[in-house]
Amino acid sequence: MHLTNYFNSRDSISSVKEKRNTKDIGKILKKVLEYTALILIILIFIFPFIWMISTSFKTTQEAIQIPPTIIPNEFISENYMKAWSSGPFLRYLGNSIFITLSIIVIQFLVMVPAAYAFAKIRFKGEKILFGLILIGLMVPPQITFLPVYIMMSKLGLINTYVPLILPFMTSSFGIFLLRQNFMQISNEIIEASRLDNASDWKIMWKVMLPMAKPAMITFGLFSFIYHWNNYFWPLVMSNTDLVRTLPIGVAMLKESEGVTNWNVVMAGNVMLTAPILLIYTILNNKIKEAFTYSGIK
Numbered sequence: 001m002h003l004t005n006y007f008n009s010r011d012s013i014s015s016v017k018e019k020r021n022t023k024d025i026g027k028i029l030k031k032v033l034e035y036t037a038l039i040l041i042i043l044i045f046i047f048p049f050i051w052m053i054s055t056s057f058k059t060t061q062e063a064i065q066i067p068p069t070i071i072p073n074e075f076i077s078e079n080y081m082k083a084w085s086s087g088p089f090l091r092y093l094g095n096s097i098f099i100t101l102s103i104i105v106i107q108f109l110v111m112v113p114a115a116y117a118f119a120k121i122r123f124k125g126e127k128i129l130f131g132l133i134l135i136g137l138m139v140p141p142q143i144t145f146l147p148v149y150i151m152m153s154k155l156g157l158i159n160t161y162v163p164l165i166l167p168f169m170t171s172s173f174g175i176f177l178l179r180q181n182f183m184q185i186s187n188e189i190i191e192a193s194r195l196d197n198a199s200d201w202k203i204m205w206k207v208m209l210p211m212a213k214p215a216m217i218t219f220g221l222f223s224f225i226y227h228w229n230n231y232f233w234p235l236v237m238s239n240t241d242l243v244r245t246l247p248i249g250v251a252m253l254k255e256s257e258g259v260t261n262w263n264v265v266m267a268g269n270v271m272l273t274a275p276i277l278l279i280y281t282i283l284n285n286k287i288k289e290a291f292t293y294s295g296i297k
Contacts (some may be wrong), residue, residue, distance in 0.1 A: 119182035136172035
């Protein structure tokens with residue numbers, strides 16, 4: 001009897017160990033699969049950047065050779081000087097900075113009061129107006145460019161900064177994003193501010209905006225990326241170097257340097273994307289806060 005119990009207990013212990021080992025092996029395999037998938041996703045996203053930077057340091061022959069090389073056989077830094085000196089790149093850069101920053105500033109001046117009104121002030125027609133703003137999210141600028149172009153042409157504003165800035169003075173996505181963020185802020189804080197004789201204007205800029213800083217930074221980054229890389233709109237609204245932006249200058253490298261000089265084109269693309277990568281690296285934590293923010297901390 002005792003021997004039977006002894007062997008039964010040994011069998012049960014061994015079966016428990018086998019189950020634990022099976023679970024451990026399953027966990028290890030799961031982790032391996034997860035990390036493998038993450039590595040593949042990372043490679044898919046960063047490989048174009050690696051290829052762009054690598055090609056920007058290659059010779060013309062190496063840039064088009066088959067099979068291609070990842071690491072250049074010879075690093076040619078002169079490609080950046082060729083790209084920069086192929087046109088008025090300093091002018092393009094200045095135009096891109098001025099146009100992009102002007103759009104972001106004007107968007108905030110329009111977007112913040114609108115988002116505050118939709119989030120914290122009740123008025124007639126509120127839902128209809130907000131619905132129209134949401135409809136604006138569905139309308140791409142490629143649809144509206146023709147009437148805008150005709151209007152700007154009749155006003156004699158083509159080849160000026162006005163058609164590059166004015167049509168983007170507001171953002172449906174920005175109003176929606178900031179409204180949702182404002183709605184998470186407790187009404188008690190607003191009521192307490194009003195008891196201190198604070199106006200809506202003061203509440204909006206002094207109370208609400210500091211709490212919505214992550215969302216503001218996130219939208220600012222999204223807007224910066226979109227307008228900094230915008231190629232179609234400046235191409236349509238300008239035909240001289242006076243107001244052309246950096247994306248158009250980079251696209252013209254293929255014409256001025258020849259179709260086969262992809263090393264120079266990639267050097268121009270590196271200069272175009274470098275500010276975006278730098279700003280994103282600096283503001284990365286703020287962007288994460290914007291998507292995890294859930295009220296007053």
